[in-house]
Amino acid sequence: MQELGDFKLPPFFNYPPYFTLQPVRDTREKQVQLWKDLILNYCKTQNIFVIGLEEDSPLFTNPVIERSVSHEAREAFLSALVSDGRAEWMDKGHRKCLILWHRIQDWADLILSFVKENGLEDSVMTVEEIRSGPESQGTELHGMDRTVLMRALKLLEHKGKLAIFKGTPADEEGVKFSL
Amino acid sequence: MAGKWLPAAELTGSGRPVLQPSEVECSFLSSVDLNCEDNTNFPLFKSGLLILTTHRLLWLPDTTTAAATNSAAAAAAAIPLAAVTHIFTPKKSIKNMFSSPKVRFQVSVTPEGRVAERGSKSMVITLILRGKSDPDAFLGKFSEAWRGRAWESSGSEASSTSNSRQFGSTDGGSSGGVAVRMPVVGVAGILRKEQEMWESTDKSLQEAFQDLNALMSKAKEMVMLAEKMRLKLLSGSNNQTSATNDEEMGSKEEMQDWLLSVGIASPVTKESAGALYHQQLSRQLADFVKIPLEKAGGMISLVDIYCFFNRARGTELISPDDLLQACSLWEKFDVPVMLRKFDSGVRVIQNKSHSDEEVFARIKSLVLEPEALRTGISASDAAMTLGIAPAMAKEHLLAAESKGLLCRDVSPDGFRFYINLFQEINPDDVYFVKGHGIYAAWVSAASASASR
Numbered sequence: 001m002q003e004l005g006d007f008k009l010p011p012f013f014n015y016p017p018y019f020t021l022q023p024v025r026d027t028r029e030k031q032v033q034l035w036k037d038l039i040l041n042y043c044k045t046q047n048i049f050v051i052g053l054e055e056d057s058p059l060f061t062n063p064v065i066e067r068s069v070s071h072e073a074r075e076a077f078l079s080a081l082v083s084d085g086r087a088e089w090m091d092k093g094h095r096k097c098l099i100l101w102h103r104i105q106d107w108a109d110l111i112l113s114f115v116k117e118n119g120l121e122d123s124v125m126t127v128e129e130i131r132s133g134p135e136s137q138g139t140e141l142h143g144m145d146r147t148v149l150m151r152a153l154k155l156l157e158h159k160g161k162l163a164i165f166k167g168t169p170a171d172e173e174g175v176k177f178s179l
Numbered sequence: 180m181a182g183k184w185l186p187a188a189e190l191t192g193s194g195r196p197v198l199q200p201s202e203v204e205c206s207f208l209s210s211v212d213l214n215c216e217d218n219t220n221f222p223l224f225k226s227g228l229l230i231l232t233t234h235r236l237l238w239l240p241d242t243t244t245a246a247a248t249n250s251a252a253a254a255a256a257a258i259p260l261a262a263v264t265h266i267f268t269p270k271k272s273i274k275n276m277f278s279s280p281k282v283r284f285q286v287s288v289t290p291e292g293r294v295a296e297r298g299s300k301s302m303v304i305t306l307i308l309r310g311k312s313d314p315d316a317f318l319g320k321f322s323e324a325w326r327g328r329a330w331e332s333s334g335s336e337a338s339s340t341s342n343s344r345q346f347g348s349t350d351g352g353s354s355g356g357v358a359v360r361m362p363v364v365g366v367a368g369i370l371r372k373e374q375e376m377w378e379s380t381d382k383s384l385q386e387a388f389q390d391l392n393a394l395m396s397k398a399k400e401m402v403m404l405a406e407k408m409r410l411k412l413l414s415g416s417n418n419q420t421s422a423t424n425d426e427e428m429g430s431k432e433e434m435q436d437w438l439l440s441v442g443i444a445s446p447v448t449k450e451s452a453g454a455l456y457h458q459q460l461s462r463q464l465a466d467f468v469k470i471p472l473e474k475a476g477g478m479i480s481l482v483d484i485y486c487f488f489n490r491a492r493g494t495e496l497i498s499p500d501d502l503l504q505a506c507s508l509w510e511k512f513d514v515p516v517m518l519r520k521f522d523s524g525v526r527v528i529q530n531k532s533h534s535d536e537e538v539f540a541r542i543k544s545l546v547l548e549p550e551a552l553r554t555g556i557s558a559s560d561a562a563m564t565l566g567i568a569p570a571m572a573k574e575h576l577l578a579a580e581s582k583g584l585l586c587r588d589v590s591p592d593g594f595r596f597y598i599n600l601f602q603e604i605n606p607d608d609v610y611f612v613k614g615h616g617i618y619a620a621w622v623s624a625a626s627a628s629a630s631r
Contacts, residue, residue, distance in 0.1 A: 010609035016588035
């Protein structure tokens, strides 16, 4: 079976019609479903948060059968994810798409359990520390997208679980947990 | 019941009369009653279609409003023009002005009262024209056909004599003037000279048209010649059965094909059918499409039929619009063919018995072949296997796609169709392939190509 890095591709990745947007409704629904699952799985294992439609993603091209997904079809698959709440367009022109293999709410829960496991209930951390500090090493939070992280933190702030304060340089924002 | 008094007329499946060799239709009239006052037992033929041919007067019951074609075939009647002994000229009277126009003629009958040629007795038959038709024009055509005596002579002669007769009768008055010579004097002389010039141009015009008519009758001769040759070929192949080799037989068959497609001997024209044109054209077309339809496997595109039909008609070409109208009239008649419009807008003629399921089954077995599983099929692949035109094959493939049987692959290599695997894949476990089935067959076919 073909692999992309350490990602194992399903057998139908070699099925040429998989790369052509199907016009018949029932067939198309099934096809879109398979693509949505593949995109989420791939992004999750490869820790990819942003898919650029104009960039050459290995996911949308199969050199073995010489097929690639057209721009229109890519947009259709990603739009389906967006309407499921599993992705968001980052611009009006639909050129970049933020993939949420965990929803924002799920990310927020992950942050809370991380805080509890490390006994950080009342401590202060910078946003950068959460993303790349030694504490988050080995968790899903490590290396996560800053935009997604900020969205999750804001959600928690809204619930009164923490307070975000601005640091002196703009990117040195800090978080005060109060669980 | 009618058969007792009048000879029956044979009809084709679509309700068109079966014509005798070299018989040509001259005029169509709708809503005509046929009656006989001399014979009290004679049934009233009410409100039917009257067709005047060079050989017969045909009366067909109106099938558009009632009754299936089967019962119609039983009731259709014919009066051979050979049996007509006299055509009465209608008297112009005030009484006639208000009633429906009538045409009366005398026919010879056998002592039992059956209409026949050279019968010992005679009786008068009345045609009552209830439809919006021109009785005088019909009467003219009727007597012309009767006097033409086409049933006696061979077809080509008949048409040329009737044509010349037609020209003779239309301007008989003016030609009479040339016979008497007058001295050329004064104003009267100038007028006469003018008149003569008129007449000479008239004459040359006539001659020119006569040439055209001669050409037309030659065309008819050609049709007859083709028919004769075909018959000869047929009898020839029967006599020398085993001696002929395959190649010779093949060329003979081809020759026969060519000759068969030379012509429709009596094409329905606007001139002869008038208001009934599209209706009659529709019926003739239904009879005509049977053979090409069979050859094409039950479905044929409208464009192809347009070509075939016009080629068979020779000079009396019809417009695409007429063809379309004729086809759309089929819904109203009991004919075995129908017009079908695909989603893409392509219009085809197909047998009513033609089933899509059968075609789909053949397409399915085609795409399940190992080679097709791997590379898919194009419209031309399907056309070759199904023995139909590529455009038609594409319509079938698209129809199969919309049924969920196939799905498409558009790539720089072209537009190809594959068996639809999407329904076979389990979305909860995308790596799982069932032990047998279409998906497994495809996986093994695809991996075979990858390992090569």
